Each structure stands twice: as structure tokens, then as C-alpha cells.
Amino acid sequence: MWVSDAENQKILEVNTAAANLYEYSPEEFRSLQVSDLSFPDDLPRAPRETDGHGIRVPVTVRQRTKSGRAIQVEIALHDIQYGGRAAKLAVLMDISGRMQLEDQLRQAQKMEAVGMLAGGVAHDFNNLLTIITGYSQLILNNLSSNDQNRHSVEQIMKAGERAAALTKQLLAFSRRQVLQPKVLDLNRLVTSLGAMLQRLIGEDVDLRLMLRPDLGRVNADPGQMEQVLMNLVVNARDAMPKGGILTVETSNIQLDEGYAGKHISVKPGRYVMLAVSDNGSGMDPATKARLFEPFFTTKGSGKGTGLGLSTVFGIVKQSGGSVEVYSEMGAGTSVKVYLPRIDQPVALEAVTTVRTLPRGSETILLVEDDEMVRTLVRETLVREGYRILDTSDPMEARRMADHHKGPIQLLITDVVMPKVNGRDLAEQLVRRRHDLKVLYMSGYTDNAVLNSGILHKDVAFLQKPFTPGTLTEKVREVLESDGRTRIAGE
Numbered sequence: 293m294w295v296s297d298a299e300n301q302k303i304l305e306v307n308t309a310a311a312n313l314y315e316y317s318p319e320e321f322r323s324l325q326v327s328d329l330s331f332p333d334d335l336p337r338a339p340r341e342t343d344g345h346g347i348r349v350p351v352t353v354r355q356r357t358k359s360g361r362a363i364q365v366e367i368a369l370h371d372i373q374y375g376g377r378a379a380k381l382a383v384l385m386d387i388s389g390r391m392q393l394e395d396q397l398r399q400a401q402k403m404e405a406v407g408m409l410a411g412g413v414a415h416d417f418n419n420l421l422t423i424i425t426g427y428s429q430l431i432l433n434n435l436s437s438n439d440q441n442r443h444s445v446e447q448i449m450k451a452g453e454r455a456a457a458l459t460k461q462l463l464a465f466s467r468r469q470v471l472q473p474k475v476l477d478l479n480r481l482v483t484s485l486g487a488m489l490q491r492l493i494g495e496d497v498d499l500r501l502m503l504r505p506d507l508g509r510v511n512a513d514p515g516q517m518e519q520v521l522m523n524l525v526v527n528a529r530d531a532m533p534k535g536g537i538l539t540v541e542t543s544n545i546q547l548d549e550g551y552a553g554k555h556i557s558v559k560p561g562r563y564v565m566l567a568v569s570d571n572g573s574g575m576d577p578a579t580k581a582r583l584f585e586p587f588f589t590t591k592g593s594g595k596g597t598g599l600g601l602s603t604v605f606g607i608v609k610q611s612g613g614s615v616e617v618y619s620e621m622g623a624g625t626s627v628k629v630y631l632p633r634i635d636q637p638v639a640l641e642a643v644t645t646v647r648t649l650p651r652g653s654e655t656i657l658l659v660e661d662d663e664m665v666r667t668l669v670r671e672t673l674v675r676e677g678y679r680i681l682d683t684s685d686p687m688e689a690r691r692m693a694d695h696h697k698g699p700i701q702l703l704i705t706d707v708v709m710p711k712v713n714g715r716d717l718a719e720q721l722v723r724r725r726h727d728l729k730v731l732y733m734s735g736y737t738d739n740a741v742l743n744s745g746i747l748h749k750d751v752a753f754l755q756k757p758f759t760p761g762t763l764t765e766k767v768r769e770v771l772e773s774d775g776r777t778r779i780a781g782e
Contacts, residue, residue: 294321298371298378301326305374313365313386315358326382329355331362352387364391417455419662421757425452426668429759430675456757473511473611475636478542478566479503481517489525489540496535503542508564508633516607523604524568524627531572531625541567545630558614562633569626575619583617604629651677652764654701654771658682659689659717660733661709665756669704672760673767686712693721700725702771707734731770733758 294306306321314321314329331354350368357363363386370381428449435442482503490499521540528538545565547558575583583601604627608615612632619625656673660666661684670680681696683689686709693700703721705714712720718730733754752770754763 293384294382295372295374296326296380296382298380304379310384313357313363313384314355315361320358331356350383350385352391364388418756419665421452421456423664423668425449425456425757426672426760426763428452429761430668430672433760452757473513475509475634475638476512476514476517477507477509477638478517478564478631479505479507480638481514482521482540482542482566485518485521489522492522492525493529493538497529497532498535498537500537500539501541502539504544506544507542508544508562509636509638510564510611510631511634511636512611512631513607516611520604520607520629521566521568523601524629527601527627528568528570528572528625531570531574536571536624539567539569541565541569543567544633547630558630563613563630564633566629566631567626569624571624574621574623574625575617576621580617580619652768652771653677653679655679655681655696655699656702656704656767657689657693657696657700657721659686659703659705659709659714660684661706665706668760669763672763676764676767678767686714686717689717690720693724700728702729702731702767704731704733704767707732729770729773731766 294310295304296302297304303322303324303326306318308318311318311321316324350366352364352366355363355365366385366387368383370383372379372381374381428445431445432442432449435445482501486499486501493499525538525540532538543565545563547560547563549560551558551560605615608629608631614630616628616630617625618628652673656678658666658669658673658680659682660669663684666682666684670682673680681692681700683692686705689703689705703718705717707714709717714732714734718732722728722730729752731752731754733756752766752773754766758766
């Protein structure tokens with residue numbers, strides 16, 4: 293609270309709480325006028341004293357402290373007599389923390405809405421890209437090396453691959469991609485990419501690694517975390533066109549209740565921090581507010597898709613972490629990624645071997661509501677020797693399974709379909725045919741396949757877009773697996 297003269301607005305008295313809030317001593321505060329607590333560029337705004345019924349109504353105003361820091365306060369004025377003259381008693385409450393949380397909530401809601409749109413667009417495009425790249429591959433398989441049409445088909449394939457990379461970034465932002473998490477040592481990941489990062493940033497940028505020796509482990513997809521690191525490094529480099537210092541840092545962090553209370557998406561606990569910092573141009577508040585939106589970029593035309601940082605945002609969120617950005621104009625930017633810390637040994641890398649796959653002879657039930665995708669899958673598998681029963685209708689698929697006299701070794705089903713989703717269909721058919729194996733496919737991952745955003749290792753899943761070669765390899769892998777493959781949701 294403070295008391296001010298009604299005529300000249302000079303501060304007459306102040307309590308300790310107000311003096312501390314505005315960073316003045318009580319003596320300094322009593323030398324001020326009310327206008328000294330406002331920003332010069334703010335429009336004059338006198339708080340309403342009553343609501344028309346004589347009840348004091350506080351209003352929200354922006355104020356500044358001695359250091360120039362902006363705070364949001366609710367203020368209500370009361371007419372009083374002080375020292376024999378008319379005065380105003382101001383009763384205030386600091387609501388800066390509440391306003392910050394409200395802004396975070398609005399931003400989170402906006403990002404969620406944009407993410408749903410991006411995921412839906414990516415899903416539809418992945419169906420189309422499956423058809424484009426699939427039929428292109430089938431045509432290439434039947435063209436000789438000197439055929440005049442081969443170059444044209446190869447260009448179609450390359451365009452399809454570039455489009456697939458873009459939709460993959462959209463899926464990352466919308467948190468609908470497939471992750472294959474492993475127990476990771478981020479220090480090892482950063483060190484292994486050191487040479488590549490140096491080539492990315494060029495000779496005029498000094499790359500410095502500050503890696504904590506006793507760094508904890510995280511559970512994350514190695515490939516996706518590599519993408520996070522490279523995207524952050526590239527953005528930091530672009531902020532220093534004349535060169536500078538780029539620092540990659542790791543650390544063990546304890547985020548307490550106080551921090552979590554100021555960051556709506558953060559839970560208190562132990563985290564591993566991966567930070568990428570630069571001493572470049574920095575960002576203004578307007579740019580920072582839109583930093584993770586897809587297709588938002590400050591780069592010139594043709595110099596960026598605007599998907600780099602939105603991809604970082606999606607990958608980290610889907611991995612159970614959070615991202616914080618600290619930036620000042622002319623002073624640089626630091627992007628800090630926090631991932632939950634776990635106490636498990638680092639996963640060993642599996643040794644992969646290349647082998648020639650045998651042709652098939654099994655019977656496969658194919659359920660896909662997109663006619664062109666279904667036709668492509670059927671044609672690909674028929675060429676490999678499989679017997680295919682196919683339909684677009686899950687209810688019809690159930691009837692086909694009931695009336696088919698011979699064995700059905702594999703169900704290939706899309707995840708998201710009208711009437712019955714892929715998981716429910718698989719559960720119904722496996723109850724009838726206990727030896728039936730299941731392969732899911734989708735343009736984006738859905739709760740029918742995912743549990744809290746993480747794909748279960750025993751659920752066979754094929755991400756669209758896929759090539760005929762990828763399809764036949766996955767089908768063979770599932771058919772030759774030991775025992776029945778896990779049903780999504782089990």
C-alpha cells in the first residue's frame with residue numbers, strides 16, 4: 293500500500309511490502325510521484341474507484357520497478373484524509389506470476405490447436421506420398437538401367453522423399469510420430485556429432501562443448517535427439533552471420549516446485565539439461581513468442597521452412613521434456629532442453645545384418661480405407677507371392693475372417709478407420725484366430741498404437757509413407773517373429 297497526495301500525486305507514505313515490490317527503500321519511495329512508477333510510453337490510465345454501487349474495483353495496470361523491470365499489479369484506490377488533506381490510498385497486489393501462467397496456458401492451447409491441424413495434414417499427405425513413392429518404386433523395378441524413363445521416375449521418387457521429410461517434421465511438431473526410445477548418454481551423443489556440428493557451423497564460429505562428466509541418463513529416441521541438437525545448432529549459427537561463440541552444454545538439474553509453479557508444462561523433479569547458446573543477435577519478445585510455431589521463420593525467402601524449432605518442440609514434448617528459451621536483443625540466445633533423468637545403464641547397440649528375404653506364400657487380410665493405398669499394398673504383396681484378402685470396411689473384414697476356410701497368418705490394418713479402429717478390429721479377430729499376427733500402419737501414430745506417445749516395442753507398426761521394399765521387409769519380419777505379435781493397447 294501507499295498513500296499519495298490527491299492533487300500532485302506525490303507519495304506521502306508507503307509500507308514495507310510496496311517498497312520491496314518496487315525495489316526502493318521507504319525513503320526513496322517517499323520522494324517519488326505516482327507517475328514515476330509507470331512507463332513513459334504507457335497511455336495514462338486512472339484506475340476506476342467503484343463499480344457504480346460504491347464497491348471498490350481493482351484494475352490491472354503495468355508498473356515499473358527501480359531497475360526498470362515491468363510488473364503487473366491489481367490496484368484499487370480509496371479516498372482518505374491524510375495529515376489534514378485529501379489523499380489516495382492505493383492497495384495493490386502483484387499478479388505478474390499469474391499473468392505469466394495465463395500467457396503460457398494460452399500459448400500451450402494455441403500450439404495444441406496448430407499441432408492437431410499439422411498432424412491431420414501430415415496424415416493425409418502421407419497417404420498420398422505412400423502412393424506416389426510406392427508406384428514409382430514398382431515402375432523402377434521394371435525399368436532397365438538404360439530406359440529413357442528411368443531418370444524421370446527417379447526424380448518423382450526424390451520429390452516424394454523430400455515431401456515425406458517435411459511431413460515427418462509436421463508429425464514431430466504435432467507429437468504424432470513414432471519414437472523408439474532408448475536409454476541415452478547425451479554426452480556420448482553430443483561427442484559423436486562433434487565433427488558434423490563443426491562442419492555445419494563453419495570456421496568463423498567457435499564451437500565449445502561443456503559436458504558434465506557425471507551426467508545422468510535419459511530415455512529418448514537417439515535419432516530424434518540428434519535432430520534436436522542439429523536444429524538448435526543450425527539456428528544458433530544463423531543468429532551469428534559474422535561469427536561468434538556457440539556453446540553446447542549438458543548438466544544435471546533439479547527443477548523445484550518454485551520453478552514448476554512458473555512454468556505450466558513442467559513437473560518438479562530430476563532432469564538432464566541440454567543447452568545450446570550463442571552470442572548472436574538475440575530475439576525481441578514478439579519473435580520469441582512465435583518461435584515454435586510451424587512455418588514461422590525470420591529468415592529470408594527460400595532460406596528456411598520454419599519447421600526446425602517446431603520439430604524440436606514436438607520431439608522434446610513427446611519425450612516427456614520441456615524447452616525454455618532465454619534471449620536478449622544484441623546479447624544472444626540460449627535454448628535449454630530438459631529431459632527427465634533416469635537411473636538405468638545405457639542401451640547397447642544392436643548388430644544389424646543384411647539378408648535376402650524369401651518370397652511369401654501366406655494368406656494376409658488387408659484392411660485399409662484409402663482405396664489407392666490398399667491397391668498399392670495388395671499389388672506389392674501379390675507380386676511377392678502372398679494371397680491377399682482385402683477390404684476397406686472393418687466390419688466386412690470380420691465377416692471375411694469368419695467365412696475364410698483356410699488359415700490367415702497376418703492382419704495388416706490401418707489404425708484410424710471409420711466404424712471400428714485398427715486396434716479393436718485386431719482384438720476381435722485374434723479372439724477368433726489365436727495364431728493371427730498383426731501389423732498396423734498409419735500416416736500418424738494414434739492412441740490406439742501409442743501409450744503416452746511411446747510405441748511399445750512388441751507392437752508391429754509401419755509408418756506411412758513407406759516403399760514397397762519396406763513393406764515386404766516388415767511383413768516378412770512379422771511373419772517370422774516368434775509367437776503372436778502384441779496387440780496395441782495390451
